[in-house]
Amino acid sequence: MSDALHLEFEVSGNNFVSAGGASDEVKKTLKMLGIAPQFIRKVAIAMYEGEINMVIHAGGGRAIVDIYREKIVIVLKDEGPGIPNIELALTEGYSTATDNIRDLGFGAGMGLPNMKKYTDEFNLESEVGKGTTVTMVVNFF
Amino acid sequence: MDKKSVHTVMLDRDKCKGCISCMKRCPTEAIRVRGGKAKVLYERCIGCGECVRICPHQAKLPVYDSFDKIFDYKYRVAVPAPSLFGQFNNLKSVDLILNGLLEIGFDDVYEVAVGAELISQKTRELMEQGKLKKPIISSACPAVVELIYMRYKGLTDHVVDLVAPAEVALKLAREKALQKGIPAEDIGVFFISPCPAKVFALKNPVTAGSGVADGVLSISELYFKLLPVLPKIKDVKPLSKTGVLGLRWAACGGECYGIENEKYLAADGMENVINVLREMENDSLNYIDFIELGACPSGCVGGVLNVENPFAARARLRTFRHILEPSKNALDASEFDEEFFHWDHEPEVEDIFRLDADFATALKKMREIEDLYAKLPHLDCGQCGAPSCRAFAEDVVNGDTIIEKCPKIKDETD
Known part of the structure; x- marks a missing residue:
């Protein structure tokens, strides 16, 4: 495995205006590294969804990103309420978002399913009351 | 030869004061101040005209036929x-x-x-x-x-x-x-x-x-x-x-x-x-x-x-x-x-943001940029001639400018 570029971002909670900042930075970095647009698109969609999830459900968290020649590994870690039923959470259309979040255009129940769909590896670990860690990998080949 | 043979803006060097207005405004960070004058990096310029609009000295001249x-x-x-x-x-x-x-x-x-x-x-x-x-x-x-x-x-x-x-x-x-x-x-x-x-x-x-x-x-x-x-x-x-x-x-x-x-x-x-x-x-x-x-x-x-x-x-x-x-x-x-x-061909635009064609070299540069950026004041003051500390770090690593152009770094080394 080649050398990695390691990036870390603080994702602040309850702030929709700055949400997406970490994925924007990652997008820019991938462009500078010459990663092909079709892979950047997958990373952008999955990471943006993940960031938004942390803002909505967990009051923020951390994004830890490692970029290799052949892939990107994105770890999204929060200390939020945790997910009681992971299988249900991964069902398209299932949403726990409150009405005021839905009014903002979020909470369509496509967040986690899309993150899974646009990544090559997707792992979700969660403990109620402790927090959630999502690990996503997008391969560049 | 420059593939973009026609540019959209020219500089009136006598009028340009080297203020940083256009550089800060440019949406693609295509302007640097070098030798006290605004310089357009044409390979990055999209021709939007923002610099013409913002220039307080009318030094940016839009190009058109007489x-x-x-x-x-x-x-x-x-x-x-x-x-x-x-x-x-x-x-x-x-x-x-x-x-x-x-x-x-x-x-x-x-x-x-x-x-x-x-x-x-x-x-x-x-x-x-x-x-x-x-x-x-x-x-x-x-x-x-x-x-x-x-x-x-x-x-x-x-x-x-x-x-x-x-x-x-x-x-x-x-x-x-x-x-x-x-x-x-x-x-x-x-x-x-x-x-x-x-x-x-x-x-x-x-x-x-x-x-x-x-x-x-x-x-x-x-x-x-x-x-x-x-x-x-x-x-x-x-x-x-x-x-x-x-x-x-x-x-x-x-x-x-x-x-x-x-x-x-x-x-x-x-x-x-x-x-x-x-x-x-x-x-x-x-x-x-x-x-x-x-x-x-x-x-x-x-x-x-x-x-x-x-x-x-x-x-x-x-x-x-x-x-x-x-x-x-x-x-x-x-x-x-x-x-x-329909277009007879798609626009040809160079991949100007790619740091290097070789991934390992690009990665090394990216790391240098991150390290250098961490040392900069993050004021985006423009005194170095680059529109932001981030752009300055990229310029230094790409060999387009020297680190001493940053007033904070210069103070520390003096």
């Missing part, structure tokens, strides 16, 4: 953008302006609004056929197209590959003159443009619309030629083929109006355009069918080659809606060859 160039041709056709009609106060008819153009030296006129209406029809047809990748991004603003091909390569397949209305009108204008029996070498067709981006688009071989205009003139120069002759015109001949549909293209949202589909989004001004493109990258605008993006505030009426404030121009154009017919060009896009409306 009006006198029309007299190089025996038969001269004016092809005015619809924003021209928003420049005049109390204008009662588009015909007056067209008659004025004949008065100052043109032999015929062909309005861009006609091309706009045809492009609207063509876009509607393509959307109905369902072949385009939604949301469709309009290709009408050349600065936006350039921006997408340069910075948002993942979105290029959303850009509809239709030529700009001006190009359609220029081609039709030339055809009309040829049909009249005018020898090809005598014909000069001249686009009257609201912005330098369109000059760039119509003149550069790397863009889609090159070679169809014999010259691109500025609305502002023509405005001052027209003003004295307009009151003297007694017999106003009916020449105009502009309808409301075409005229509305002059301002942001006008293009969407011609699409006849409510799932549209229209954004104007570079900052807003960039925000929309960023959202598109995250796939968060997937409920939209059509996206109209204009680099200038308020759309084409906000182009830097106009005279009038864009909001006033827009208000004036609104008064025409009651006078003009919805459409009166009597042309049908479906009667043209398919190629007539």
